[in-house]
Amino acid sequence: MFIRSDDKISTSQTSIFLTNTVLGAGILTLPRSVTNVVQTPDAWISVLLGGVMIILLAILMVKLSQQFPSNTVFQYSKRIVGTIPAAVLCLLLIIYFIIIAGFEARVMAEVTLFYLLEGTPVWAIIISFIWVGAYLIFGGINSIARVYQIVFPISILILLLSYFLSVRIFDIDHLRPFLGEGILPVIKGLKSTILIFTGFEVIMNLVAHMQHPEQAVKAVVTGISIPIVLYLLTVVMVIGGLSTDGVLRSTWPTLDLLRSFEVAGLFFERFEFPFLVIWLMQMFCNFISFYFNASLGISQVFGLKAPSVFFGLMPLIFLTSMIPKRINDVFNLGDAIGVMGIIMFVLIPGMLSVIYIIRKKGLKQDV
Amino acid sequence: MCRRQLLNLMLIMGVLLTQTGCWSSFEIEDLSLYGGLALDEGEPTETEQDLNKQGGSYPRKNLITATIQIVPVNSFGSKSKSDKGHTAQYLNISETGDSLLEILRQYSVRLERMVIGHHLKVIIISTKLAQKQSMDQILDFVLRDNDIRPSCTVFLSEGKAMDVLEASRPGEVSAFRIQGMLRNHYRTSKVMKGVNLSQLDALMNSKRSFVLQNIISTKKDLEFAGAGIIKGETGNWIGSLDQPDVESISWIKGEVQGGAIKSYTEKNVPVIYEIKSMKSKMKAKVQGDDISFHVDIQSQGRFTENWDIKNDPSKAQFMEEAEKIFEKRLSQMIDSLMWKMQSKYKVDVAGFGECLSIQHPHVWKKVKDHWDEEFSQIPVTFDIKLKITDFGSSLK
Numbered sequence: 099m100f101i102r103s104d105d106k107i108s109t110s111q112t113s114i115f116l117t118n119t120v121l122g123a124g125i126l127t128l129p130r131s132v133t134n135v136v137q138t139p140d141a142w143i144s145v146l147l148g149g150v151m152i153i154l155l156a157i158l159m160v161k162l163s164q165q166f167p168s169n170t171v172f173q174y175s176k177r178i179v180g181t182i183p184a185a186v187l188c189l190l191l192i193i194y195f196i197i198i199a200g201f202e203a204r205v206m207a208e209v210t211l212f213y214l215l216e217g218t219p220v221w222a223i224i225i226s227f228i229w230v231g232a233y234l235i236f237g238g239i240n241s242i243a244r245v246y247q248i249v250f251p252i253s254i255l256i257l258l259l260s261y262f263l264s265v266r267i268f269d270i271d272h273l274r275p276f277l278g279e280g281i282l283p284v285i286k287g288l289k290s291t292i293l294i295f296t297g298f299e300v301i302m303n304l305v306a307h308m309q310h311p312e313q314a315v316k317a318v319v320t321g322i323s324i325p326i327v328l329y330l331l332t333v334v335m336v337i338g339g340l341s342t343d344g345v346l347r348s349t350w351p352t353l354d355l356l357r358s359f360e361v362a363g364l365f366f367e368r369f370e371f372p373f374l375v376i377w378l379m380q381m382f383c384n385f386i387s388f389y390f391n392a393s394l395g396i397s398q399v400f401g402l403k404a405p406s407v408f409f410g411l412m413p414l415i416f417l418t419s420m421i422p423k424r425i426n427d428v429f430n431l432g433d434a435i436g437v438m439g440i441i442m443f444v445l446i447p448g449m450l451s452v453i454y455i456i457r458k459k460g461l462k463q464d465v
Numbered sequence: 466m467c468r469r470q471l472l473n474l475m476l477i478m479g480v481l482l483t484q485t486g487c488w489s490s491f492e493i494e495d496l497s498l499y500g501g502l503a504l505d506e507g508e509p510t511e512t513e514q515d516l517n518k519q520g521g522s523y524p525r526k527n528l529i530t531a532t533i534q535i536v537p538v539n540s541f542g543s544k545s546k547s548d549k550g551h552t553a554q555y556l557n558i559s560e561t562g563d564s565l566l567e568i569l570r571q572y573s574v575r576l577e578r579m580v581i582g583h584h585l586k587v588i589i590i591s592t593k594l595a596q597k598q599s600m601d602q603i604l605d606f607v608l609r610d611n612d613i614r615p616s617c618t619v620f621l622s623e624g625k626a627m628d629v630l631e632a633s634r635p636g637e638v639s640a641f642r643i644q645g646m647l648r649n650h651y652r653t654s655k656v657m658k659g660v661n662l663s664q665l666d667a668l669m670n671s672k673r674s675f676v677l678q679n680i681i682s683t684k685k686d687l688e689f690a691g692a693g694i695i696k697g698e699t700g701n702w703i704g705s706l707d708q709p710d711v712e713s714i715s716w717i718k719g720e721v722q723g724g725a726i727k728s729y730t731e732k733n734v735p736v737i738y739e740i741k742s743m744k745s746k747m748k749a750k751v752q753g754d755d756i757s758f759h760v761d762i763q764s765q766g767r768f769t770e771n772w773d774i775k776n777d778p779s780k781a782q783f784m785e786e787a788e789k790i791f792e793k794r795l796s797q798m799i800d801s802l803m804w805k806m807q808s809k810y811k812v813d814v815a816g817f818g819e820c821l822s823i824q825h826p827h828v829w830k831k832v833k834d835h836w837d838e839e840f841s842q843i844p845v846t847f848d849i850k851l852k853i854t855d856f857g858s859s860l861k
Contacts, residue, residue, distance in 0.1 A: 212611050271823060278826030344667030347608075357614045358663040368614065 106309040109317045111243040115304055115387065116156075116321030118246045119297045121328060122384030123205035125257075125377075127429070128294050128329060129336040129351045136287035139273045139342050142333040143284045148291030149326030156298050156322055159447045160314040162454065163305035171302035171446065172398040178454050185399055187446055191299070192395040194438055196411070198297060199388035200418025201431055203227055206381040207419070208428060209350065214374055224419050231386050232408050235393065239307050242390060246383055253380040257328065260356055260369045261335045267359050272341040273334065293436025294329060297384075298322060300391045302447065349425075389415065497578040500555075501534035501640025503589045503626035504603060509561045521574075528563040529594065529603070532627040533572070533580060534640050555638050557630050565606040582612040586644045588619045588662075589680060591626040592693055592702045599700030601669050608666055615663035618647060621693035622680045623705065632682040639687065643680065646689060651722040654715035655708045656689055672697045673819075674812040674837055676714065679705060694812055697837065704810050706802070713802035716795065717760055717815045719745030726766075726851075728794035730773045730787075737770035738791045738851065747820045751828050758817055758845040762795075768856040778856040791851045799847055806840070813840040 107115065132141040166174035171191070176184035207223045215223065234242060277284070301321075305314045332352060337345055339355045348354040356370040366372050392415075393407045422428040507527035509517065516522075535556045558575065560568040572580045590603060607613050620643065622629050633639040647659045657678045660668075668675045676692040691707040692714075706714075715721045726738040743764035750757045768778045768787060776783045806812055818836050822829040832839045 216611070271819065274823040275826045278822075279830075340663055341667045341671075343670040344663055347666050347670045348663070354615055354663055358616050358661055360614075360616050368616075 105238045105240050105307065107239055107243045107304070107307050108309055109313045110320075111247065112304050112308055112314070112317035113321035113324070114246045114250050115243055116298060116301060116318060117324045118250060118380070118383040119300050119387040120295050120322065120325040120384075122202050122297075122381050123209070124294045124432075125329070125332055126205070126209060126350050126352050127432070129333050129340075129345050130348060131294070131432075132287055132290050132333060133337065133342050133345045135290045136283045137342070138279050138283050139275070139337055140277055140284050141287055141337060141342075142273075142330055143277075144287030144291045145294075145329050145333050146326065147284065148288050149295065149322065149329065151288070152292065152295040152298060153319055153322050153326075155443060155447070156301055156318045157315055158451065159299070159302050160305055160318050162447055162451050163302050164311055164314060165454065166306075167311055168306050170306040170394065170398060172395045173306075175446070175450060178450050178457070187450075188395055188399045191442060191446060192392050192399070194299075194435075194442055195388045195392035195395065196415060196418055197431070197438070198435055199385055199392060199415050200421070201428070201435060202381060202385045202388065203415065204419040204422060204428055205432070206378065206385070208425060209353070209374065210378065212350075213353065213370065220420075221416075224416060227382065227385065228389075228412050228415055231382065231389050232412055234386055235390050235408055236405070239390070242386055245386075249379045249383050253376050254328070256373055256376040258331075260373045261331055263361055263364075263369060264335055264339050264355050264359060267355075268335065268338040269341070270338065272338050290436070291329075293433070293439065295322070295325065296435055296439040297388065299439070299442060299446070300387060303391055303394060491579075491581075495578050497535045497572075497576055497580045498584045499533040499580055499582060500536045500584055500638060501587050501589070501630050501643070502582075502585055502607075503532040503534075503591075503622075503630045504565075504594055505530040505532070505591045505626050506593045506597065507561050507563070510559045513559065513561055523571075525561075525567070526563040527561050528598070529565065529568070530559055530561045530627070531565060531568045532557055532559040532630055533569075534630045534638065535576075535580065536638050536640070554636060555633075555640075557627065559627060566610075582610060583614070585613050585617045587640050588617055589622050589626040589629050589643075590619065592621050592623050592679075592705075594626075595621060595693070595695065595702035597701075600665070600695055601700045604662070604665065604669075608662060613662075615666070616661050618644065618659035618661050619665055619677055620680050621677045621702065622682070623690075623693070624682060628684075629680050629682040629687055632685060632687040634685070643687070653724040654712045654721045655724070657692060657711055657715075658720065668697075669700060674814050676706060676711070676814045678711075694810055694814060696812060703812070704805075706805060706814075709798045710802045710805060713795075713798045714815045716743070716762055716799060717745060717747070717802075719743065719747075719762075721764075725769065726791050726794055728790045730776075730790060732773060732775075734772035735770070736768070736773060736787055736790065738787070738853065739767045739769040740764055741766050741854070747817070749817075749821045749824045749828075751825050756821065756825075756828065756832070756839075756843050758820070758843065759848070760845065761848045761850075763850045763852075765852045765854050768853050771856075777860075779860050784853045784856075788851050788853055791853075792849045795849055795851065796847060799849075803845060807843075808841065811841045812837045817843075817845070 129141065132144055136144055163171065166177065172188045175187055179187070203224050206227065207220050210223055211218065211220060234245060301318055305311050308314060308317070336351050336355045339358065340348065340351060345351045353370050353374070356373055357368070360367050361369065389411065393404065393411055396402060396411070397404050397407045422431050507529050509527060510530070535558065537554050558572065560571050562568045562571065569580060588607065594603065608615070630639050633642065647656065650656045650658055657676070660677055674695060674697040676694055678689055679691045679693045681688055681690045691705055692711050693702050694704050694706065695701065696703045712724065721740055721743045724740050726740070727735055730736055743762065746761040748759045750759065768784065771778050778784065778787070802815070806814060813836060817840060818833070822833070
């Protein structure tokens with residue numbers, strides 16, 4: 099079911115897949131989480147530097163994956179470290195993906211409940227989300243990639259339009275002084291900016307699905323550059339519009355930016371609603387990516403049939419999304435996911451590459 | 466086969482039935498949208514007192530009286546022709562209590578349609594309330610709420626805030642009128658740029674002092690009159706600035722988009738300078754521990770009105786003389802503002818702190834906690850250059 103010969107995605111589809119995996123609910127809280135650590139208007143530099151670091155890490159992952167054509171990380175890890183250790187590592191990665199999927203669904207539900215569908219029960223939103231997601235995943239990676247291709251331009255367009263309209267409250271003085279307290283706060287902020295790119299690990303599975311795996315580096319650089327640019331734009335526009343003091347006081351700063359002005363004479367007067375509605379699709383794509391990769395992992399590691407994995411994961415993701423009781427727990431979970439992401443990186447591509455290189459140099463015939 | 470089709474048909478019908486409506490939607494006719502919110506010191510209105518006498522009360526402290534302006538009051542049904550032009554377009558209703566949310570919910574025991582804040586445009590706070598409670602406390606609910614948008618503008622009123630919502634011409638809604646008046650900023654800088662809730666939130670978080678436009682009202686009319694000062698540390702109202710002061714703030718900050726300067730010649734007749742463009746550059750100088758500011762103001766304008774009929778404005782010599790007169794007038798206005806800021810109220814509301822924080826972030830870090838006190842000792846120099854470029858369509 100999973101690796102079918104016809105189920106391959108093109109290079110540009112890979113880029114969009116990666117972009118949609120990174121770009122999700124994070125954009126709603128990003129300006130606050132970064133500013134909270136940086137405390138100066140220089141948060142955007144952190145985003146830029148963090149993004150460049152992520153590209154380098156992603157290229158390392160691609161290089162490792164390219165050594166095992168048509169194998170996902172769940173398959174090639176056992177060829178590097180052996181069956182049992184690999185199973186443990188893969189299981190960690192699967193749990194990581196499930197937690198992110200649950201988290202994304204929950205953040206989506208929190209925002210929707212607060213601004214759009216007050217009074218709708220939270221389960222009604224999350225469960226329908228998971229159902230539609232499961233339906234899409236049954237179609238395999240190709241269908242997912244095609245949905246991404248449809249959603250991506252729409253959501254980006256509305257995002258850019260919203261930011262363009264918010265220029266009216268943009269004040270360049272809110273972004274000054276430039277490096278007023280030196281480079282140190284920017285470095286401190288790197289930690290939180292790396293967290294917003296969590297999920298790019300899926301590239302270790304995507305390479306196996308590519309029609310032209312040799313173009314994977316190109317796909318990754320494009321796929322991560324798009325979120326970097328959009329994140330950069332988000333931080334600049336939101337801090338420029340609300341100032342650092344305002345951002346620190348806002349639960350959903352990006353939405354508050356859109357809520358801070360009204361556009362008279364245009365089809366929409368208030369842009370938070372169209373933005374949120376469209377961004378729901380983006381959060382859906384984001385969610386699908388983790389749902390898909392988690393099921394891919396379970397099915398490949400435990401040799402289970404795909405449909406049973408899909409159905410089995412549905413309640414699991416739902417329960418994960420319902421674990422946080424308060425909104426604080428939701429945000430804490432978000433931070434925890436970031437830390438997990440770093441651990442995942444050290445364990446999986448990091449450790450695997452080192453072991454792979456050692457084994458290749460030591461016993462060339464073995465691998 | 467037939468059974469399968471039937472099943473499909475039922476499925477489609479089921480989907481249609483469940484997809485037609487929202488889970489918890491409300492018809493707009495069943496809502497009371499309010500466009501204005503006025504916050505006063507807690508003092509029950511007559512209607513409320515009567516209701517309370519009859520037993521319509523609940524445990525509360527009378528800290529705040531909130532008045533909402535519901536628009537339009539007769540959106541459907543009762544629009545009879547004889548009413549036209551006579552009835553008010555809005556309904557103002559007040560409640561007293563100690564929690565804004567509770568007050569807003571309390572309207573549900575008095576009104577048949579639920580009140581909803583999605584279309585709130587202006588919030589007016591009486592200076593008496595702002596003197597007692599900090600702005601942070603007063604506006605906490607409004608900032609937290611998910612219905613009320615942070616785009617609504619906040620004003621102060623030296624009289625009763627609820628009277629401002631009451632003051633309007635027939636067929637007009639004062640909340641919308643106030644919002645419209647904000648656009649006149651480019652006609653005269655006596656109209657400040659509106660401060661919306663998210664800006665206010667940032668200002669309160671930064672603990673900087675700031676000004677909000679002040680509204681005064683009579684029974685029939687209202688007017689923007691100067692500004693009220695909110696002290697950053699406490700969030701309380703501490704005093705007022707008059708209309709020329711508000712203009713001076715705009716001159717210092719470089720936000721003037723239009724307007725005029727009026728002065729008098731030696732013969733004591735008025736001459737008017739119409740502002741076409743202006744630029745202002747503020748520079749903070751730091752020498753050791755000493756901070757000083759220099760503000761460079763440049764403007765170009767037109768000689769629009771001249772009551773001194775003996776003199777010809779098209780003559781270069783008279784133009785230069787007039788420039789001096791206008792410069793002197795502007796400098797007087799600014800001096801008066803500086804005196805109020807540095808001596809009378811000891812606050813900085815003209816953006817000097819921001820300038821320092823941008824130009825000398827390290828110095829700012831040291832002084833920002835007691836900036837208002839620090840500022841009152843800081844020398845500020847001005848360099849004002851007004852240039853008359855033309856004299857309109859009349860030569861004489």
